[in-house]
Amino acid sequence: MSEGQTVLAKRAESQSIPFWHDPSKRAIVYQAVALGVVLTLGYYLFAITQANLQRQHIATGFGFIGREAGFEIGESMISFSATNTYARALLVGILNTLEVAVIGIILTIILGTIVGVARLSSNWLLSRLAAGYIEVLQNIPVLLQLFFWYSVFHDSLPLPRQSLNPLAGVFLNNRGFYFPVPVPHPAYARMGIALVIACVACTFLCRWSRRRQEKTGQTFPVWSVTTGMVVALPVIAWVVSGGPTALDSPHLIGFNFEGGMLVTPEFAALLLGLVLYTSAFVAEVVRAGIQAISHGQTEAAMSVGLKPSHVLTLIILPQALRVIIPPLTSQMLNLTKNSSLAVAIGYPDLVSVANTTINQTGQAIEGVAIIMVAYLFFSLVTSAFMNWYNKRKALVER
Amino acid sequence: MEVLVQPASTEEIKPPVTSVGVIGWIRANLFNSPFNSILTLLIFLFLCKIVPPFIKWAFVDCLWNSSGQQCKAVDGACWSVVTRNLRFILFGFYPWDEQWRPVVSIAILFGLFYYSRNRRHWNRKLVYIWGAGVVVMGVLMRGGILGLSDVEPTEWSGICLTLLLSLFGLTAAYPLGVLLALGRRSKMPAIKSLCVVYIELIRGVPLISMLFMSSVMFPLFLPEGITVNKILRAQAAIIMFTAAYIAEVVRGGLQGIARGQYEAAESLGLDYYLKMRLIILPQALKIVIPPSVGILISAFKDTSLVVIIGLFDLLKTTQVTLANPEWMGFSTEAFIFIGLLYFGGCFSMSNFSRDLERQLES
Numbered sequence: 001m002s003e004g005q006t007v008l009a010k011r012a013e014s015q016s017i018p019f020w021h022d023p024s025k026r027a028i029v030y031q032a033v034a035l036g037v038v039l040t041l042g043y044y045l046f047a048i049t050q051a052n053l054q055r056q057h058i059a060t061g062f063g064f065i066g067r068e069a070g071f072e073i074g075e076s077m078i079s080f081s082a083t084n085t086y087a088r089a090l091l092v093g094i095l096n097t098l099e100v101a102v103i104g105i106i107l108t109i110i111l112g113t114i115v116g117v118a119r120l121s122s123n124w125l126l127s128r129l130a131a132g133y134i135e136v137l138q139n140i141p142v143l144l145q146l147f148f149w150y151s152v153f154h155d156s157l158p159l160p161r162q163s164l165n166p167l168a169g170v171f172l173n174n175r176g177f178y179f180p181v182p183v184p185h186p187a188y189a190r191m192g193i194a195l196v197i198a199c200v201a202c203t204f205l206c207r208w209s210r211r212r213q214e215k216t217g218q219t220f221p222v223w224s225v226t227t228g229m230v231v232a233l234p235v236i237a238w239v240v241s242g243g244p245t246a247l248d249s250p251h252l253i254g255f256n257f258e259g260g261m262l263v264t265p266e267f268a269a270l271l272l273g274l275v276l277y278t279s280a281f282v283a284e285v286v287r288a289g290i291q292a293i294s295h296g297q298t299e300a301a302m303s304v305g306l307k308p309s310h311v312l313t314l315i316i317l318p319q320a321l322r323v324i325i326p327p328l329t330s331q332m333l334n335l336t337k338n339s340s341l342a343v344a345i346g347y348p349d350l351v352s353v354a355n356t357t358i359n360q361t362g363q364a365i366e367g368v369a370i371i372m373v374a375y376l377f378f379s380l381v382t383s384a385f386m387n388w389y390n391k392r393k394a395l396v397e398r
Numbered sequence: 399m400e401v402l403v404q405p406a407s408t409e410e411i412k413p414p415v416t417s418v419g420v421i422g423w424i425r426a427n428l429f430n431s432p433f434n435s436i437l438t439l440l441i442f443l444f445l446c447k448i449v450p451p452f453i454k455w456a457f458v459d460c461l462w463n464s465s466g467q468q469c470k471a472v473d474g475a476c477w478s479v480v481t482r483n484l485r486f487i488l489f490g491f492y493p494w495d496e497q498w499r500p501v502v503s504i505a506i507l508f509g510l511f512y513y514s515r516n517r518r519h520w521n522r523k524l525v526y527i528w529g530a531g532v533v534v535m536g537v538l539m540r541g542g543i544l545g546l547s548d549v550e551p552t553e554w555s556g557i558c559l560t561l562l563l564s565l566f567g568l569t570a571a572y573p574l575g576v577l578l579a580l581g582r583r584s585k586m587p588a589i590k591s592l593c594v595v596y597i598e599l600i601r602g603v604p605l606i607s608m609l610f611m612s613s614v615m616f617p618l619f620l621p622e623g624i625t626v627n628k629i630l631r632a633q634a635a636i637i638m639f640t641a642a643y644i645a646e647v648v649r650g651g652l653q654g655i656a657r658g659q660y661e662a663a664e665s666l667g668l669d670y671y672l673k674m675r676l677i678i679l680p681q682a683l684k685i686v687i688p689p690s691v692g693i694l695i696s697a698f699k700d701t702s703l704v705v706i707i708g709l710f711d712l713l714k715t716t717q718v719t720l721a722n723p724e725w726m727g728f729s730t731e732a733f734i735f736i737g738l739l740y741f742g743g744c745f746s747m748s749n750f751s752r753d754l755e756r757q758l759e760s
Contacts, residue, residue: 031588038592045619052618123434124427125441139744140737141699143706144713148737151729337604344706351606364614371607372599379602 049365056362064361065090071356073348075264086357093353094374100270100349101336101378107275108335109328112282119287130283137280143341146273150345153265160256169249169260177263178250187241194237195230202226266347270339278335285331289324290316321393329386336378340371350374466724479728480735483719487736490555490715496547500558503535507561515750517757552627555710557739559629563701563711567636568644568694574637575644576683580674582645583652593645600642605700608635613707632704640697647689651682684758691751695744702740712736 019025053060065087072082076092077099118130137145154174158164163173169180182188209220238244250260293316301315342349351371358367412418416425429435459474462481469476480487489497510531513519539558542548554562581593600608612635613628620626655678663673705714716732719725725732 027586031586034589034592048621049618052620052622055622121434121437122427122430123437123441125438129441135745136741139695139699139741139748141702141713141740143702144733144737144740147713147717148730148733151733155727155729340604340606341703341706343606351604351610355610358610358614364610364618368607368611368615371610372603375604375607376599376602 058362060363060366062366064357064363064366069357070360073353074346075267075348086361089353089357090350090370093348093350096347097336097339097342097349097351097374098378100267100274100339100342100347104271104274104278104335104339105332107271108278108282108331111275112279112331113286115279115283116286116290119283120290134280134283137276138284142273142277142338143344145277146269146341146345149273150265150269153269157265160252163252163257169247171250171257173257174265175256175262176265177268178257179261179263180247180249181261182244183246183248185241185244185246187238187244190237190241191234194233198229198233202229205229264347266342266345269345270342270347270349274335274338277338278331281331281334282328285324285327288327289320292323293319318393322390325386325390325393329383329390332386333379333382336382337375340375466726466728469728475731476728477731477735479719479725479732483725486556487712487715487719487732488556489558490710491553492555492558493547493549493553496541496549499538499541499546499549500554503538504557504561506531506535506538507565517754551629554629556715557712559704559709559711560698560701563629563633563636563704564694564698566633567640567697567701568690570633571637571640571644572690574641576648576679578641578645579648579652582649597642597645600639601646605636605639605703606706608639609703609707611635628707629709632707632709636697636701639700640693643693643696644690647686647693648682650689651686652678654685655682687758688751688755691747691754695747695751698743698747699740712739 019029066085068083069086069089070082071089073080073089073092075096077095078088078092080088080092115130115133118126119134121127121130153176157172157174160171160173160175163171163178165171171178205220205226206222209222213219248259250257250262297315297319298311301311306314339349340351343352343355346352354367354371358364361367413422416422428438454474456475459472460477461469461472461474462477464476464478465482466476466478469478485494485497489500492500510528513527514524537543538546539554540549540551578593578597581589582597584590584593609632612631616626616631616634659677659681660673663677668676701711702713704711705717708714710718713736716736720729720732
């Protein structure tokens, strides 16, 4: 480097540009200002809230969750009474939310897929019917649908004494739907264990058969063998344990039914409303996913000599799933979030229990925080799982 | 010169009767395979079971204008629950004698929507027309001047509240959403993480938790002596909620703009603000019009949730009507009616969005 250039460089350095013309320094200022504004706002909110809470003599902190709740919950998966703590009440709420969400998601995916495929059917009547289903259910607020189903189940069904009896042992009335259930017996636990064993065995069988096919080209009837195992093992366990057939049927005592399994109108309305509403959106997702696969793929697969079932399972579905999974994930999250509308029809989900807690303790901030953290947790877990699944199914490129 | 040789007879051979006209259509669309034929017959049977009883219930055995007692005597639908309470269901507690004002306001709103449908009207003039329209509607609803009597905003209920919450929710949330989207794509880590946290936090929780926040937590955030009415608080919650969803839609639009556009703007020497305002946002916002209509539809549907915190929107006025002993038990009819209202609104908006998407693509 010549002497002249060094001098020039030094002069440029000494003539420092003002910091507001330097993008990197400007960025630091902007961020400092933004953070400052957010922190100041946060501080003021905190200070005002503290003052308000003290003035209104509202306790702070999560100490209340150890206290006695003092309210009953209509239905719960674990035993609960008014003398239990708020913590247990909230746990009941979380379990109820999860129950609706999990059952709802499974039913929604099944129903949504059926309607989505029906929408693409070459049968004009079926495809129009599916289109009508999608349009009507998508365009009516889910809360209105919940109210509608609740009023149907609660107002339109008869009193217990005049119950509808569509099948032997099944009763429908305005207190809910009663089903017969098997009387508890050790055989059922063994059947469960047998089912788990069958599933594990099937997983290994699938892996082995795929490896063998990759090595030798020989195929193995995986589908029929796994189905057989999943059905046969529990049946064998049942027969070995003596084959109990006793049923606990619901029967009318006084003004109400005893025994059997009860599905309350609240739960039924919530589940039906959520499943119908979300399945309309899932149907659109499925339709878009299938339509995204060009017809050339089917033709190419056929011309290679694959049979129709293999065309679907090996060529179309793996590609369609890639398109379907991300929007499907967001629909599953929507269903979980919409299950919070249970509070409007009196199903004791998390929001409903937290709402009662807020009303009793007056600790609104903690109550709303519990709701938000729980739903954030559900959302994060669901999207983490679906991202993992999506990665497995995603196109592997170089 | 070539000579055209005419065939001796030019009689056309028509396609067989079974492949044209009604019969052909039925064969091609309903009975084109054994499976489809069975399916068609099954659906037909199903419809025969469902449709005639429904028509009988809804249109034959029904009462259109009677008292609740008379309704209990018939088997059919009691549409009287809607016709007799129509004004309360639609306008709630808006003073009875002044209800022509919301009617005119809603008519103006529909007029504005109808005018805005046409893409040729999308220019600066449209903004002024909307501005004027909003002012006129506001004056009509609020009153207090021009000889109109004063009506407190707390009395605006029914469909007015539903429309107010959803339209203002979207309008106010849009600028916020655009800022959040720009923030999320910013290269400054602090601003980016603030925006990401906000967006993901809001998108992870249900709207109802935001509404609870507005009804029970917001009052604690305000200094002593200041109170904000419940409708405004709910409106704030809806705006905060909608903004996060708009941010994601706008981000999609921003990602859809080719890199060359950014580079071209920079090479012209435009700074960040001018680059976004003149080059990037006009293109990005145009792409996201159809999904934004989608957000308007969800906002319209989601405002029904304010029922849960006790605001008198369309759903709540219906519930109040149904709580009246005279009309108890006719919830199906009332819910079908407001279901139709919501369906009409959402369906026309989604059709508009679909048409627009097609036009923008071509």
